[in-house]
Amino acid sequence: MITILGFGSLLSERSSRMTFPELQNFRLGRVPNYRRVFGHPASIFFQRGIANLETKEISSLSAEPCPGHAGFVCSVFEVPNSDMMSENGVPSLAFLEREEEFNILPDVVYHGLDSPDATGTGILCTSSDDETYLSRWERITSKSNMGNTVSILFGGGNAIPDYDRAQFTFDIAI
8 A cells, every 4th residue: 555645636535535445544734845836837727628728727836845834734544555656656657647647655644634753754746847857758749738738838849849838837826
């Protein structure tokens, strides 16, 4: 079993069960020294038709390190590994493909929300950057959805222009 630290739609047990039907021990926790950010356009929003360029509703939620920050509330649950992670904490290709725009950290500390003395570690999807994304996926272009997303954002064409996801970052207060 591996422990998942969820945020966004995974804060809902119902939604978490849609992604992970075999999850066990759903509970709430807090991830210290990280914050949640809407920081990059998500290709899946374009694939599913839920992105709205007119209103700029294109940004995806991720987490990023923020030393000294109180952190954020997360869901904590266990799922069968099912080849998601190797024994040495390296994500499988299938897991990387599903979470293509994120860095997957295997050992992030969390504290139980109901019992703060209960601590553990789990997997957290954190924000990535263009360089990491392109170096990871340039060899597997058929698996890259970001190229299609960039094409939509910049008006078509086959070539990916110079692209920096930071230009699509929106400041929000949560």
